[in-house]
Amino acid sequence: MKKIIWPIALLFSALMLTGCGKSVTDQSALKNVRSSNTITWAVEGDKKLFSLIDIRDDQEKGFDIDMAKAITREILGPKGQARFTLATSQSRIPLLKNGNVDAVIATLTITPERAKIISFSKPYFRAGKSLLVNKDSDVKSVRDLNGKTVIGIVGDNSVEVIKKVAPKAKVVAMQDYGQAVSALKSHQGDALTSDNGILYGLAAQSAGSLEVRGGTFTKEPYGIAVNQNQEPFHRAINRAVDKIQRSGEYNRLIKKWFGQVPGFNYKEMYYK
Amino acid sequence: MQTWIDALSWLNFGFLLKGLAVTLYISLVSIVLSFILGSVLGIIRYSKIKFISAAVGFVIDLVRNLPLLLIIFFTYFGMPKIGYRPSAITSAIIAMTIFESSMLAEIVRSGIQSVSEGQMEGARSTGMSFVQALWYIILPQAYRHMIPTIIGQFVSLIKDTSLATIIVVPELMQHAQVIYGQNANYIVPMFAALTLLYFIICFTLSMAGSYLHKHMAS
Amino acid sequence: MINILNHFSNELFVGFGWTLLASFLTLVFSLIFGIFIALLEVIPHKVANKIGRGYVEIFRNIPLLIIVMFFYLIVPKYIIQLNGFTAGTIGLFLYTSAFIAEIIRSGIQSVSGGQMEGARSTGMTYKQAMQYIILPQAMKIVIPPLGNQFVNLIKDSSILAFVAGFDLMYQANAIASVTFDTMNSYFIIGILYLIITMPLSYYMRYLEKKLA
Known part of the structure; x- marks a missing residue:
């Protein structure tokens, strides 16, 4: 019995710590x-x-x-x-x-x-969402995304947005933008979606290999x-x-x- | 070739070294703290003190069996809930120390146990107390046996600091990501530099470990 | 917490599956490859020894994250397309193999001594002696450390989250970013990890005691 009580007591105290502590x-x-x-x-x-x-x-x-x-x-x-x-x-x-x-x-x-x-x-x-693609990509706008793989960012709302505008697209979420751009360049996806301002910044960094396409398709x-x-x-x-x-x-x-x-x-x- | 020269310019390489300094700082502090804490916890667990040893043992097992990534998240996001707002670096140190202490505690416990068979009774029969026997007879032998395992654990710790990049600790891995995030062409040189830097540190430590082991065994 | 379990049981289930699959694949392949590397290290052939040793030292001394990222970001760019799960599992496999090789090598060497000569003197070839006499004994000795390595490998599989590998950790990140309930999302997958790793490590401790 003792063997069972201890773990349970500990689990509860852990729960208290995570759940209801008086926080900042x-x-x-x-x-x-x-x-x-x-x-x-x-x-x-x-x-x-x-x-x-x-x-x-x-x-x-x-x-x-x-x-x-x-x-x-x-x-x-x-x-x-x-x-x-x-x-x-x-x-x-x-x-x-x-x-x-x-x-x-x-x-x-x-x-x-x-x-x-x-x-x-x-x-x-x-801001509004737009698309960043490799220069040689055949993706011109969001309408071309069905059946393609779109790269988003974990914690971004791009996943939900893409599900709405291109339900047949597959979305993979990367940890951060460095990762996401590398993944796009490695053709782990056909387009990267994020806000226009961010994408223009990424395109500017890419020394001409990436470009923003299709204008904004959301108001955010x-x-x-x-x-x-x-x-x-x-x-x-x-x-x-x-x-x-x-x-x-x-x-x-x-x-x-x-x-x-x-x-x-x-x-x-x-x-x- | 030009890409490599640009990628590893003094500016970028200096930035990597800054990250390396943070990696070493986190590793060193965590190694010292977890060696102390791990030893204490391991000894408590071995000692079979009523309730305490069992409780400590259970917590150690919980932590040991969770991915380090989770411990990092819990530490970083959990600390403010108990009224403390740590920087990312401090969080990483705390997380590494919690995780590595539990790994070391288990190494220490099984190390002591493998030595103590018979020896403990022998020492006690000469009139030594439990603590004396542990301190003068068991621990010195146990630690000598454990050197390679403990050093191996420290090597893991150094490698594992790279996971702290997930809470944006400005360590080596994170700084490399910043550089290749700003210029994707630098990714291969950055990975080469990362591999080399981590390898040099970890390999040196591994070698030192096996040298120490041979030296002390003879 | 109940909310997350209700709404995201599917994601959690899928994540659990991918984590198990990655762990299982890595276990099987790195056991085979690890034994191979360990044999390279012990057979009487200098070049093979060097190759085996080199492999172990290199992969033991660089972070798993770098290996996995290499397969996710660099290999697809220059060699072959790999998705996150594949890249992550290959990285995990190469990394774990080095540790398994090290365990098995020290197992073999702790048996070897006079046994090899003994077996050879009865007319066995080196290969036969290794296969029938040395390896079976070595495998028995190395079961507990191998088990611990397996626990490590399950924990390490959380690295897949870095490369969108759909494992438990990735799902927790995804759930946390939808529900904004960070602590509980991680708490739940923490328990799921423990369900796999705890029994395994207790069983290994039991085996260790029994075999000692």
């Missing part, structure tokens, strides 16, 4: 960031234009990073610290929900499913995510985004990061 996500995020004078952001490291690790100095650089810094400045003042925790598409929401970070700014599309478990700020970038703006029941912090972020957009800083950042991208009409992205 219950405390007031705004108070926390004010008292530490730091906002910890989950960002990505493999998205050119939005957030890419610069090999020269090991810093993340891109539109998302600049937005995060600007928002941090708006909320905490010029001395406020923006700390960045690298996430993958898969880990960005768990990092927020489990309390590893205060907010997520990582090309995160606002979707109803996600909005059920996290709170989104007002949209800060108008990005939002900044914070935990639910954090109304003060949520409002503070919305106010900050608003201010950055109205002051013209937003358009400057858009031009800075997307002004040089071939084939991309960055002026459409401007805040008007």
